[in-house]
Amino acid sequence: MEQPLTTLPRQLTPMMQQYAQAKAEHPDAVVLFRLGDFYEMFAEDAVTCSRLLELVLTSREVGKGRRIAMCGVPVHAVEAYIARLIDAGCKVAICEQMEDARFTKGLVRREIIRVITPGTVVEEGMLAEGDSNFLMAICEADGTYGLAALEVSTGEFLATTLDGADANEALQAELTRLRPAECLIASSQQVLTETLHLNCTLCEPQAFELEAAQQHLEQQFGSDTAWQDGHTPLALRAAGAILQYVQAMHKTALQHLTYLRPYRLSQYMVLDAVTRRNLELVRTMRHGERHGSLLNALDETMTSMGKRLLQRWIEQPLLQCEAIEARLEAVEELVSNAACRAQLRQILRRMYDAERLVGRIACGTANARALAGLRQTLAALPTVRDLLTDCHAPRLQTLLADCSGESDIVALLEQSIVDEPPITIRDGGLIRTGYDAALDDLIRKTDRDKQWVARLQARERQRTGIKSLKVGFNQVFGYYIEVSKANIHLVPADYQRKQTLTNGERYITDKLKERETAILSASEQRVELEYTLFVDIREHLAREAALLQRIASALAQLDTLAALAEVAVLYNYVKPEVGEGAAIHIRQGRHPVVERMVDGFVPNDLALDHEHQRLTILTGPNMAGKSTYLRQLAHIVLLAQMGSFVPAEQAHIGLVDRIFTRVGAVDDIAAGRSTFLVEMSETAHILHHATPQSLLILDEIGKGTSTFEGLSIAWAVALYIVRRLGTRGLFATHYHELTALETLYPGIGNFHMAIRETDDGIIFLRQMVPGGASKSYGLHVARLAGLPTEVLDESARVLSYLEQQGTQPAAGPPPMNGVHGATSEPIKPAPTGLTEQLLSLDLCQVTPLQALTLLHQLQQQVREWTGPGGSAR
Numbered sequence: 098m099e100q101p102l103t104t105l106p107r108q109l110t111p112m113m114q115q116y117a118q119a120k121a122e123h124p125d126a127v128v129l130f131r132l133g134d135f136y137e138m139f140a141e142d143a144v145t146c147s148r149l150l151e152l153v154l155t156s157r158e159v160g161k162g163r164r165i166a167m168c169g170v171p172v173h174a175v176e177a178y179i180a181r182l183i184d185a186g187c188k189v190a191i192c193e194q195m196e197d198a199r200f201t202k203g204l205v206r207r208e209i210i211r212v213i214t215p216g217t218v219v220e221e222g223m224l225a226e227g228d229s230n231f232l233m234a235i236c237e238a239d240g241t242y243g244l245a246a247l248e249v250s251t252g253e254f255l256a257t258t259l260d261g262a263d264a265n266e267a268l269q270a271e272l273t274r275l276r277p278a279e280c281l282i283a284s285s286q287q288v289l290t291e292t293l294h295l296n297c298t299l300c301e302p303q304a305f306e307l308e309a310a311q312q313h314l315e316q317q318f319g320s321d322t323a324w325q326d327g328h329t330p331l332a333l334r335a336a337g338a339i340l341q342y343v344q345a346m347h348k349t350a351l352q353h354l355t356y357l358r359p360y361r362l363s364q365y366m367v368l369d370a371v372t373r374r375n376l377e378l379v380r381t382m383r384h385g386e387r388h389g390s391l392l393n394a395l396d397e398t399m400t401s402m403g404k405r406l407l408q409r410w411i412e413q414p415l416l417q418c419e420a421i422e423a424r425l426e427a428v429e430e431l432v433s434n435a436a437c438r439a440q441l442r443q444i445l446r447r448m449y450d451a452e453r454l455v456g457r458i459a460c461g462t463a464n465a466r467a468l469a470g471l472r473q474t475l476a477a478l479p480t481v482r483d484l485l486t487d488c489h490a491p492r493l494q495t496l497l498a499d500c501s502g503e504s505d506i507v508a509l510l511e512q513s514i515v516d517e518p519p520i521t522i523r524d525g526g527l528i529r530t531g532y533d534a535a536l537d538d539l540i541r542k543t544d545r546d547k548q549w550v551a552r553l554q555a556r557e558r559q560r561t562g563i564k565s566l567k568v569g570f571n572q573v574f575g576y577y578i579e580v581s582k583a584n585i586h587l588v589p590a591d592y593q594r595k596q597t598l599t600n601g602e603r604y605i606t607d608k609l610k611e612r613e614t615a616i617l618s619a620s621e622q623r624v625e626l627e628y629t630l631f632v633d634i635r636e637h638l639a640r641e642a643a644l645l646q647r648i649a650s651a652l653a654q655l656d657t658l659a660a661l662a663e664v665a666v667l668y669n670y671v672k673p674e675v676g677e678g679a680a681i682h683i684r685q686g687r688h689p690v691v692e693r694m695v696d697g698f699v700p701n702d703l704a705l706d707h708e709h710q711r712l713t714i715l716t717g718p719n720m721a722g723k724s725t726y727l728r729q730l731a732h733i734v735l736l737a738q739m740g741s742f743v744p745a746e747q748a749h750i751g752l753v754d755r756i757f758t759r760v761g762a763v764d765d766i767a768a769g770r771s772t773f774l775v776e777m778s779e780t781a782h783i784l785h786h787a788t789p790q791s792l793l794i795l796d797e798i799g800k801g802t803s804t805f806e807g808l809s810i811a812w813a814v815a816l817y818i819v820r821r822l823g824t825r826g827l828f829a830t831h832y833h834e835l836t837a838l839e840t841l842y843p844g845i846g847n848f849h850m851a852i853r854e855t856d857d858g859i860i861f862l863r864q865m866v867p868g869g870a871s872k873s874y875g876l877h878v879a880r881l882a883g884l885p886t887e888v889l890d891e892s893a894r895v896l897s898y899l900e901q902q903g904t905q906p907a908a909g910p911p912p913m914n915g916v917h918g919a920t921s922e923p924i925k926p927a928p929t930g931l932t933e934q935l936l937s938l939d940l941c942q943v944t945p946l947q948a949l950t951l952l953h954q955l956q957q958q959v960r961e962w963t964g965p966g967g968s969a970r
């Protein structure tokens with residue numbers, strides 16, 4: 098087996114020793130080793146990466162006749178390759194040449210300048226524009242979690258503490274919301290990685306110690322300890338670990354990390370991980386796509402920062418009426434002032450992602466084009482201010498105030514950076530003349546020498562009488578005078594031959610050589626000086642990170658508010674009234690996503706309140722629109738509390754503290770949980786946590802088991818909700834028996850989705866009307882779905898038999914069709930007490946294990962009754 102490079106330094110060439118040392122510093126990373134115009138990978142890295150990046154694998158002599166595997170990527174294309182490696186879950190360490198090979202004798206000094214990991218990426222091409230890319234750290238003590246998350250590309254840094262009985266669940270919800278690209282865990286808490294299902298990086302436990310954390314945070318945020326306010330020691334430990342990790346990866350001061358924001362989950366509407374998925378807030382459930390999600394339906398933003406903020410608002414609806422009203426008023430003003438909205442969006446369209454530009458500036462990866470982008474963005478601020486000056490909404494006024502203070506930066510960028518800078522910052526051509534006297538001097542000198550060369554051709558033609566004489570330049574020979582073969586006899590004595598061509602000769606003169614040396618050395622100095630000036634400007638801007646972040650944040654908010662206003666106008670939304678009371682009244686509400694997918698969407702009303710009806714039992718045929726109606730309510734509430742207009746004619750929303758959903762479950766095979774167990778666990782979770790201020794969206798509870806059991810559970814759950822919890826909710830079901838609850842208990846009302854029966858089948862009217870439905874029309878939908886006629890006929894026959902028996906499945910199988918004839922055995926009476934047992938069950942108290950045991954007992958009773966063949970006869 099090949100010995101690893103790092104164990105053989107003495108036998109290696111000096112350069113490979115340098116490589117081995119770099120690799121030893123970061124053994125877990127792929128080391129990209131700069132060699133001229135390429136980044137090379139060696140040994141095991143080369144073998145892995147040639148496969149991942151589809152590169153040709155070659156080999157290289159590394160000393161004493163020994164060869165190792167090698168592959169490489171060109172410097173100009175390295176970003177795309179790094180992105181692929183990061184995507185594949187690799188860490189990448191960049192080992193850069195720290196000296197110019199042309200001016201160095203012997204081995205060029207090389208150093209690891211940066212380690213890139215999924216959570217520390219700042220490069221534009223490696224990040225999805227509209228998505229945040231969080232690096233997270235989690236630290237656990239006695240069931241409480243400290244959680245910190247940092248978006249290195251923008252500098253957004255937040256921390257919170259999750260405690261109490263629901264800490265685990267809250268952690269899962271935060272992970273679903275923040276979707277961290279990488280998560281840091283202390284190696285002593287490795288067990289956490291098993292439950293997180295995340296890309297975890299294990300760190301030394303010392304990185305999570307409070308003292309070390311405080312030291313790093315103090316270095317970053319200053320000795321004034323205000324940065325500690327609002328944070329628990331556990332949250333600070335997580336934040337400190339993040340800081341140490343990022344500093345080690347970036348090796349820069351990270352001046353854009355200006356604030357560690359404390360947040361509490363109680364500031365926002367609680368949406369657990371299941372509800373976030375079920376409501377398809379930012380991705381669809383089935384394919385995980387953006388298209389089809391609520392986010393996509395609202396996304397009229399013009400900038401990437403607006404896109405990311407819109408997503409955050411959707412995922413964190415507010416709970417304070419004043420804060421909601423502040424956003425709503427701003428949207429309202431932008432809705433009514435069409436000219437202002439249109440112009441604002443027009444300006445925003447031409448703006449760059451200022452949040453991430455600041456990050457790249459602070460991390461030292463921004464090039465001159467990025468700075469030109471920042472200049473263009475900031476230069477538009479006076480127009481933004483003009484537009485906002487006449488606006489009255491307090492939130493818009495605050496944003497107007499925040500969009501200021503840029504003039505010095507714009508002036509600096511206008512004076513210093515050329516209009517259209519090149520991508521690379523190492524070849525000059527970045528800095529405008531007039532910005533730096535020394536640079537101007539160099540440029541003047543070079544120009545003078547270049548003009549001398551430019552005039553040389555005419556002069557020499559005159560002096561020698563050779564009309565075809567040409568003065569040219571190439572990279573290998575430098576400047577030359579070219580004379581064709583026919584004229585060689587006219588060449589003067591001071592011409593020195595340099596190169597022979599097929600048709601002529603190339604010469605140099607002492608004077609030309611002198612000018613060439615002057616031009617080349619001045620160009621080198623110019624490139625070097627431009628680079629230094631550029632880095633100075635970038636560092637100056639990094640020191641202005643807090644100001645730039647304030648402006649970027651204001652622009653992101655303006656973009657999001659304007660997008661919500663645009664959606665409101667385009668799709669006819671209204672401003673909701675959001676109040677503290679319990680009533681939710683919606684007139685002619687629509688589903689924000691489905692209404693754009695179907696023709697002739699039918700709007701529906703809704704009324705839920707504590708006094709009259711807090712739980713609506715919704716029945717109706719399959720495909721009638723029940724699920725759509727349920728989700729529509731959740732979306733309208735969520736839109737209202739994020740500060741958006743809503744798809745309705747009128748809406749009053751009594752604040753909702755949590756939305757719970759229980760919709761079609763899927764098997765959680767990986768976790769060893771059946772469909773029904775998942776369904777019951779989710780239901781139990783809801784019944785344990787819902788408050789009178791919550792909103793329940795329950796779609797077909799009890800569907801995953803036998804009809805009797807399912808019905809009993811559904812019945813008991815509905816009762817528990819109205820009697821014990823007093824929670825508002827919608828309960829869609831195919832158990833028509835549940836409609837009886839309306840007359841038995843106050844607070845429950847029946848509605849159903851209307852249909853019209855015709856000779857050819859049924860027509861879905863998609864209209865919610867009072868009262869319960871009597872049939873499910875499942876066979877009708879089965880026919881629509883294309884089940885074979887034989888299956889449909891047989892189903893119809895079985896159904897009719899069961900209906901005649903009046904007791905559905907308890908009646909056992911129907912008589913066989915045709916030749917087999919019917920059996921005339923009597924039906925055994927059903928075991929007594931099943932329903933009572935289920936109804937007496939206190940779902941708040943029962944543990945999953947007890948529930949399973951009870952189910953097992955019930956099943957045994959049913960088995961004894963039906964016999965081994967499953968028949969009650």
Ligand SMILES: Nc1ncnc2c1ncn2[C@@H]1O[C@H](COP(=O)(O)OP(=O)(O)OP(=O)(O)O)[C@@H](O)[C@H]1O
Nearest residue numbers: 695697698699718719720721722723724725726863
């Ligand atoms: N209000 C509406 N106006 C127009 N079309 C609608 C409306 N609501 C739903 N639809 C259409 O009907 C289809 C079925 O709706 P939905 O899934 O909500 O029915 P359902 O009653 O929940 O069915 P099932 O009981 O089979 O789950 C939707 O995909 C949509 O295309």
